[in-house]
Amino acid sequence: MKAHRDLAAAAIAACVCALGALLLPVEAVRLAFALPLIAFLPGYGIAAASLARRQVELPQILLISVGLSLAVIALGGLVLNYLGGLQPGSWALLLTVIAIAGCEVAALQRQPATEPELQRGPMPRPGLGAAALVLGGLLATAAALVLAFTPVAAKHAVGYSELWLRPFDHGGVTGIRVGLGNEEQKRTGYGVIAKFGDGRRLITRRFILDPGERRVYGILSDRPEARAPERVSVTLYRSDRPNVPYRRVSGWVPAGGGSG
């Protein structure tokens, strides 16, 4: 493979990309290493091996490499499924092995006369204007992406508040978790009343939440020895309408000791 620079470069790149994708800590950097390994190198190995004796234009080889790489990863999952599972290490190993194996086969098959030339015409030398235009286009695209990912204000969207209740039983310690969320368009004050049984116990809490804010709190059962679940209802009031139940949820506090 030493005599075939493109094959050697592909094989080395596969190893470097695999290691980089596995070891580097930052996701974006790992992506830069993983993407060639996933979307190009295995396909290039297969294309080079298959078409070793053919003169194929470089852009076409590149395109076929991408297509075959997609095929490899579509099928690769099947292989790994029965060889230990789809894990980072197994993916890196599979793709690297395919890329290197393909390059090795290609090196053996290629005749010196049929080694594909990197047919490059004279590349245009971009001037300042061209560079500015391309940069402008990329910046506009980046701005578009930022805008797409940024929530915008929408006064016509009707806000709401959410309330929920989940019982818990941690080794005999029972109670409920109550959660509320402000998905209104403005800061909102809330009152929450939890009623146990027929009202034998009332627990009131007050909150002021900003839009998007959520609050969760727990209430322990005061009857750890209870033999049956106890009914509980939780009602949410808004501070601007304190006498009107706004949301209501209900459930059961588990019996003490985890038995029902």
Added chain:
Amino acid sequence: MRRSAGVNVPGTATFKAMQPGTAPTEPGPKQRRAINAGQSRLGSLHAGPLPLIVFATGVGLLLCAVADAISRGTGSNSLAMALYWSGVLVIALPVFFRLTGPAASTTERLFLVCLFGLALYGVKVLRDSPMFTFNDELIHAFNAHQIDLHHHLFRSNPILEVTPYYPGLEGATSALTQLTGLSVYAAGTILLAVARVALLGALFFLFRRVSGSARVAGLGAALYTCNFNFFFYEAQYSYESLALPLLVVILMMLAEREATPREALRSWAAPIGLAAAAVVVTHHLTSYALVISVLALSLAFWVVKRSWRPPNPWPFAIFTAVLALLWLLVVANATVGYLWPPLRSAIEAIGNTVGGEAPPRALFQTGSSYIPATPTAARLVALLAIGLLTLALPFGLFGVWRRYRRQPFAIVFAVAAAGFFGTLALRLAPAAWETGNRASEFLFIGLSFVVASAGLHRWRPRSSALLGRFLMCGGFAVLLIGGAISGWPWDMQLAQPMRVAAGGGTIVSQPLAMAEWAAGEVRGGRFAAPTADANMLMTPGGKQVSAGPSPDVEDILTDPNLASWQLPLLRENQLRYVVVDRRAVSADGIRGYYFVRNNRKEPLLPVGVVSKFQDVPGAARIYANGLITVYDLKGRE
């Protein structure tokens, strides 16, 4: 140049980077002076058309993003729509104009079609960021999440049972998620961007091999973007979005193989076989389309060359058919139960419509009171697009006959082009609409080639040398926008509010809030929910859900009375949690994910659909956000 099948094929033509004049049609002296003059005017800046086109693409995407932001922020349709389509045209028209001209090199044309396809994909990504929002996307993302969690394929999918048995897309996505730690959304989006580039590039090479013309190839590949499903349906995170590009890559390789010397034909066997196997494990319909395409090609080859010997591709058709059948029988036998009912309904619907027993489907019908009608102007553009395609067809077929009738691929393309108009007729039969829609994106490959062969771009009357090109660009624009209008509901072309900025924070829509709550607070259990809520519960909720008519969850959730069969059915199907959503739109897998808006009609189901579960013995009402309530039928246990 080598001769192949009676047509000059530039088999060893060199790709010269960015050099004008390498297209088979050389610019004349007048055109060459114009090109040189243009270059010399910008010569001091060294700016050529490509940087301008890249710039225009970026600006177009930014316009589309602004339009989506306005749509999310105000719900104002008119301004947002105007900006949106302006953005699409800013992306498209420079590309179209350059492709219709003689000056662009082969490499430049290839770059332009790939850039164009990627840019239109970007339009879809901008609309939906930062999460999947299409019905099928949420289903496939669930599968991908399951693979990430369990590191194995073939996990079950509660909504679309057949999808885990075609794990090509999700398995491929796992390569990226496992190696990078990216989310399924990010990995899937990047993966399909690569597939989109492969699709357009392969179309270019395929058309170039068949036509011998880089110009026809570029036009044909650009025309393919005008098919109804290109903007959204083919761009969604769904298994066909990976399988279709692989199919086109295979067709490209078959075309190259056809031009290969006989002693080297075997060199294509492994790549084609590998790609075909990938299609089989990725998408059922595409694998069947591949078999049909290669069989048709084999037949066309025999018609032209009277030979079944290589390079006749029939062995690949047999190989793919055997593989697809094996996969169907051994792994994915649920596919028959999935595909046959709609196909049978389509056949029956065609018979009923033709026989007059059922009225034809009205075009652009909405079927619901909460869906605004498609404006008349939009309908006219869509119909005009069909009209233009119909008009171009005979010219294209004539062009194909005159120049390419000895090319088997060209014959198949011509048949496919005619077949496309048959799929339009299927849209008039209500139950056959979906079949026609799905078939059209395959047949449009042939139609693109045929229309590109019509040669309008070569029309140069004395009064205006550029008239043909301008007309073609105008036609392209109508086809692109008309195709997009036909392929996706008008009211959903733009982004809708799912995450909204308010008071320094971010608030989310009710279905999304409910799904996020379920993801964090509910362990195990299965949910019964309306379609949109069920999809959200799968992704991002990661929950097992049931929705729709089988089991009959949809009737339970819309009936204000608790009939005697309802609770037993829920228990029988182990549906412990019931999500009741009063929004009628919650049954809509396209529209049901967003905020209720105060500037549009939002029909509600009666209160009884919620209150009927209140008195179920042992049931707990565990979540409420106003319009969505979740019950735990085993709350007391």
